[in-house]
Amino acid sequence: MRNLLFIAFFLCVVFTLKAVEFDKDVVYxxxxxxxxxxxxxxxxxxxxxxxxxxxxxxxxxxxxxxxxHSRMRKLAEQGYVTASVEYRFxxxxxxxxxxxxxxxxxKFLIKNAERYGIDPERIAAWGESAGGHLALMLxxxxxxxxEALRLxxxxxxxxxxxxxxxxRIQGAGRFMLMALMGGRLEGKKEILAEASPMFHxxxxxxxxxxxxxxxxxxxxxxxxxxxHEEMIKVQIPGQLFxxxxxxxxxxxxxxxxxxxxxxxFVDYLRSxxxxxxxxxxxxxxxxxxxxxxxxxxxxxxxxxxxxYSLHAKSNYKTKVRSPFNISLLKGSEVGxxxxxxxxxxxxxxxxxxxxxxxxxxxxPEHYYYVHLGRKADAHAxxxxxxxxxxxxSIAKTRTEGTDWSRGWHRAxxxxxxxxxxxxxxxxxxxxxxxxxxxxxxxxxxVGIGSFDDTGDFDAIRLWGKRPEKK
Numbered sequence: 059m060r061n062l063l064f065i066a067f068f069l070c071v072v073f074t075l076k077a078v079e080f081d082k083d084v085v086y087x088x089x090x091x092x093x094x095x096x097x098x099x100x101x102x103x104x105x106x107x108x109x110x111x112x113x114x115x116x117x118x119x120x121x122x123x124x125x126x127h128s129r130m131r132k133l134a135e136q137g138y139v140t141a142s143v144e145y146r147f148x149x150x151x152x153x154x155x156x157x158x159x160x161x162x163x164x165k166f167l168i169k170n171a172e173r174y175g176i177d178p179e180r181i182a183a184w185g186e187s188a189g190g191h192l193a194l195m196l197x198x199x200x201x202x203x204x205e206a207l208r209l210x211x212x213x214x215x216x217x218x219x220x221x222x223x224x225x226r227i228q229g230a231g232r233f234m235l236m237a238l239m240g241g242r243l244e245g246k247k248e249i250l251a252e253a254s255p256m257f258h259x260x261x262x263x264x265x266x267x268x269x270x271x272x273x274x275x276x277x278x279x280x281x282x283x284x285x286h287e288e289m290i291k292v293q294i295p296g297q298l299f300x301x302x303x304x305x306x307x308x309x310x311x312x313x314x315x316x317x318x319x320x321x322x323f324v325d326y327l328r329s330x331x332x333x334x335x336x337x338x339x340x341x342x343x344x345x346x347x348x349x350x351x352x353x354x355x356x357x358x359x360x361x362x363x364x365x366y367s368l369h370a371k372s373n374y375k376t377k378v379r380s381p382f383n384i385s386l387l388k389g390s391e392v393g394x395x396x397x398x399x400x401x402x403x404x405x406x407x408x409x410x411x412x413x414x415x416x417x418x419x420x421x422p423e424h425y426y427y428v429h430l431g432r433k434a435d436a437h438a439x440x441x442x443x444x445x446x447x448x449x450x451s452i453a454k455t456r457t458e459g460t461d462w463s464r465g466w467h468r469a470x471x472x473x474x475x476x477x478x479x480x481x482x483x484x485x486x487x488x489x490x491x492x493x494x495x496x497x498x499x500x501x502x503x504v505g506i507g508s509f510d511d512t513g514d515f516d517a518i519r520l521w522g523k524r525p526e527k528k
Contacts, residue, residue, distance in 0.1 A: 077101055078134045081174075086143070086166035087159070096143040096163055097123055099134035100174045106334055108180040108210075108327035109167060111160075111196070112142040115187030115215075117234040118156055119147050126184075138323070139176050141167055145192070152240035153253050157199075160192050164207060179339065179400075179517040180327045182211035182264075187277065187306065188234075190217020190268075194255035194285075197264045205466065206362040211326040213319060214268045216306060219281040221250040222257070231276050256281075259288050262465035265486070266296040267322045269315055271304030293461060295486035297322075325487045329470070330396035330521035336387060338518040340364040349385035350374040350507075358514070365516035368508060369404075378423055379448035381414055386505035387520065392417075393475040393501040395522030401430075401469055403462040405511040409433045411462050413513045415471055415482075415506060418499035423447075425502060428471060428482050428492065429509065430460040441480060441494050456492040460484060466516075475500040475525075501525035 081098045088094070101107065110133055112126035123142035130140035145159035164181070171178045185193035190213075197212035218235075221227070224243045227235055232243075238253075239246055251257045266289060270282040279300060286298040299318055301310030308315075338346060340357055341364050349355050351372035358367045372383045401413050411432040419425035423446045431438030439459050440451040470483040472490075475497075482492035506515045 078131060087162040089146070092146070094144055094146070094159055094162070095123075096141050096166075097127065097130075098139070098141045098167075098174060099130045100139040100176075101134065101137065104137070104175040106177040106180075106337060107137055107139045107175045108182070108323070109139040109141065109174075109176045110323065110327070111164060111167065111181065111183045111193075112140060113145075113160060113183060113185035113189035113192045113196075114142065115185065115189040115217075116147075117230075118188045118238045119149070119234060121188070133323070138327070139174050148234075148237040149240065153238050153249065156192060156238075157195055157253075160196050161207070164196060168207070177337070177519075179210070179519070180329070181209055182213065182323065182327055183209055184213040184215075185217060186215035187217055190214040191219070191255065193217065194219065194266070195253070195258070197266070198255050198258040198260070208466075209264045211264050211322060212266045213322065214266060214282070215308070216268075216270045216274055216277055216279075216282070217255075218277045219254065219285040220256045221254045222247070224250065229276075256285055256288060259285075259292060259294065260465075261292045261294070261461075261463040262467060262485075263289075263292075263294050265294060265322075265326055267299070267318060268296070269299045269301055269308075269310075269318070271301045271306060271309060273303060274306045276306040293463075293485070295488065321488070329398055329487075329519065330472075332394065332396065332521040332523060334519065335392065335395075335522050335524075336390060336518070336520040338366075338387070340366045340516060346388050347385045348388055350383065354383060355385055363516065365400075365514045366506070367404075367514045368506075368512050370512065371510055372507075376422070378444065378446065380423070380444045381416075381427060381429075381449075381507060381509045383414075383507040383510065384416060384505055385507055386416065386419060386503050387518070390503045390505075390520060391501060391525060392504065392520070392522035393473075393525040395471075395473050395504065395520060397471045397504050397521075398517070398519040399469050399506060399515060400466050400517040401506070401513055401515050402464075402466045403511065403513045405513070407432070407462070410438045410509070410511075412438065412460075412511050413506075413508045413515075415469060415504070417471055417473060417504045418502035419505060420499055420502045424499065426480070426496075426499060428469075430462075430469065430484065432462055433459040439492075441482065441492050441496075443496065443498060445498055452494050452496050453492045454494045455490075460491070466514075468517075471504075 143163040183193035478497035481490040
């Protein structure tokens with residue numbers, strides 16, 4: 059009996075080890091004679107898995123990508139693709155060489171997404187110290203021209219965030235920064251600003267989780283505190299975890315820190331443990347969609363990105379007071395589900411400025427929809443029920459309105475059919491902006507649109523369970 063148990067255990071270990079592929083020394087770019095490499099761990103034959111890009115520390119002057127191997131394997135065993143990248147060191151290579159390297163690594167992984175089973179719309183960066191700085195820069199610097207390369211999250215372990223106040227950077231930290239900048243810091247105001255994560259903060263940046271020691275003398279925690287305060291001002295979701303009585307390294311309440319990290323990746327990358335039933339990045343037309351008026355919708359390709367644009371009001375008449383602009387995903391009949399959607403409003407600012415998400419759709423007069431409106435009232439910014447009668451607000455909790463800041467936002471609906479629980483998230487995937495409980499429709503199709511405004515949609519992911527056939 060003991061031998062049988064040993065054999066079973068051995069086979070389980072072998073199976074687990076074989077489940078994770080390890081491609082080492084993958085060349086992602088070449089600069090002159092120098093080949094830059096990364097190590098990648100992934101599950102063979104898996105598809106559309108979230109990716110974590112790991113960036114090692116070492117003062118921009120040292121370190122090695124193997125520093126992340128053990129952590130990479132743990133994530134890979136949980137269904138993530140992980141990649142640890144090397145980059146050129148200072149002082150031989152000065153800023154922004156390091157940034158260009160990690161950006162090249164990011165582009166390589168997107169280009170080879172199918173090969174490694176990566177979902178290019180669910181990527182995060184994770185780094186510590188100098189690697190934390192580079193992870194922040196990778197997440198905070200994409201412009202509209204580079205919006206196809208945006209991240210879904212950044213984990214920053216005690217990385218520096220601000221270089222403009224050079225008089226406050228002393229000792230070993232100043233020496234490393236001088237190496238990065240190629241000498242004296244005086245007269246380099248512009249490049250120091252460009253290299254500072256604080257300089258790039260914008261409303262639609264990805265969420266950031268920062269862990270930082272309260273007794274860090276090399277990179278004082280004040281920089282992370284300032285970053286977090288600025289993020290709160292512009293409504294970027296995230297969290298700062300001070301590691302008590304800890305210097306430049308890991309410490310404090312490790313159990314809590316690990317839980318924060320795990321939950322961050324689950325909420326912003328994994329999204330759901332249910333089966334991924336459908337995904338849409340609009341690279342292959344609109345064949346998966348059924349709209350109330352096809353003339354109101356079109357595919358737009360811009361800056362390396364394709365998206366579904368609701369560019370005009372639908373010429374569609376409703377029997378009861380309800381949204382006019384609807385496009386339903388074919389074959390999306392679900393009970394329990396999680397729906398993620400990227401969206402941005404393109405209408406002028408006004409009180410009811412909105413975009414909508416639809417679910418439980420069983421017919422033109424029978425469905426739910428989430429109205430993400432700028433200002434909440436009886437007819438805006440709520441969860442609504444259309445049941446052969448004019449729409450009725452059914453939200454139990456909701457915010458005072460949706461901040462349609464310029465640029466792309468992310469929305470999520472989480473639905474439990476048996477309990478009737480409905481949760482809606484906007485940008486912050488850890489705190490719902492609307493909740494309710496309703497069992498009127500326990501299954502139905504999902505879709506996107508608006509009441510009567512215009513907007514763009516992209517990066518749609520649907521996890522769920524098909525309703526049981528009676």
